[in-house]
Amino acid sequence: MRRNIPSMQSLLCFESAAKHSSYTHASQELCITQSAVSRQIQQLEDSLQLELFTRTRHGVELTVAGQQYYNLIKPHLLGLEQSTLDLMSHKGLGGTLKLGVVPTFATCWLLPKLHRFNEIYPEITIHLETSTKPFLFNEKIFDAAIYAGTLQQIQHWPGAETHYLMKEDLIAVCSPQLILKNFPEAVRISEFSYDLSPEQLIQLPLLQQTTRPSIWQEWFKTHEMIHPKVSAGHRHELFSMLAVAAKQGMGMTLIPQILIESELQNKELVIASSKKLLGSRCYYLVHSRQESSPLIQKFIDWIQQELSISTHQQ
Structure with missing residues (x-):
């Protein structure tokens, strides 16, 4: 292991075996032999000095430690896969923004207009997920978020750079x-x-x-x-x-x-x-104070312009 990071092959074997509760199914999914899966997981257990699986009549079953480890690494493996697909899709010429958005704003306002952003910036891919509560940007859940809240709530969001969007009248x-x-x-x-x-x-x-x-x-x-x-x-x-x-x-x-x-x-x-x-809440776009990027700024400029158009049409 390098810096206490197991090999990617052993992690993929573990994740697949944990998902299917079977070394056989894992070997079929990964197109390697069952003995190779078993060997990779044994090496992982040796390096962790923990048992991750126990044998059952129908395959294998995660131990308590195995279940904890599976829950911890699964989102990171999915993130690596998504990041790879994102890079392949825009050929390194753009990027991906993962946005947390309050549900109704996402479905009723943002999504019907998002095609216009895509027409201007086809090289930028947007991933939307609903989020109604503040989070810590160091958790790497989102690159930015559109949040409806009071000024006091926004001011107490650690490490956040805020951009006012509109009042919630x-x-x-x-x-x-x-x-x-x-x-x-x-x-x-x-x-x-x-x-x-x-x-x-x-x-x-x-x-x-x-x-x-x-x-x-x-x-x-x-x-x-x-x-x-x-x-x-x-x-x-x-x-x-x-x-x-x-x-x-x-x-x-x-x-x-x-x-x-x-x-x-x-x-x-x-x-x-x-x-x-007159609402006490406003809509804000927030992102990490440490990690502002040209992609985020382009989205901020676009959404503020769209909101200005919508407001003038009312």
């Missing part, structure tokens, strides 16, 4: 059918918005967000209204789930307008009131 929306059902005489003030009176608003059923159960209380209190059932209604965790429920006429909900651009354009949702709830 919330608007009240529902299906047009829900308004017409309750108020057939209601008049739109624009192509996709009404401005219902307080008396009308409190008659509509509400959709609640699980992670922010007091959000409707804040909205009604801010605009000096009292709803008799302000905490009642179906509860869903994500903005995307609330949008789907609202489209089905299940109630009125609070959502950032920028996340429902297509629903408003398609008239699946309408704005029920001109009154907004």
